[in-house]
Amino acid sequence: LIGGGNPIAPVATSLADGVVLEVVKPWDLAPAGTRALVLRCHEAHGATARAEIALRHAARAVSVTNILEESSDASCIDGVAATLCDPKKIAVELSPFKVATIIVELQ
Numbered sequence: 001l002i003g004g005g006n007p008i009a010p011v012a013t014s015l016a017d018g019v020v021l022e023v024v025k026p027w028d029l030a031p032a033g034t035r036a037l038v039l040r041c042h043e044a045h046g047a048t049a050r051a052e053i054a055l056r057h058a059a060r061a062v063s064v065t066n067i068l069e070e071s072s073d074a075s076c077i078d079g080v081a082a083t084l085c086d087p088k089k090i091a092v093e094l095s096p097f098k099v100a101t102i103i104v105e106l107q
Contacts, residue, residue: 080094
């Protein structure tokens with residue numbers, strides 16, 4: 001909160017204690033005319049985790065990618081899975097201590 005105004009709602013929020021959302025940023029490699037975000041999160045308790053990530057803006061699609069944020073249509077890569085539950089909620093499954101990079105294409 002800056003300057004005593006109203007708080008700004010987060011763009012994305014992890015709804016599980018063991019999954020920490022570290023990065024939310026625009027996806028620099030998005031195709032022209034596409035609005036997309038990169039979400040980077042990790043599992044912090046050393047156990048397989050299932051979490052939901054709530055979104056402020058509606059999404060059209062999600063995919064799991066590598067740390068370089070290269071384009072991918074995969075929903076599961078190397079111990080990380082992500083699916084769109086509804087336009088404002090993503091389900092994520094992570095192996096212990098796994099870092100996930102997820103691309104969220106916005107509507």
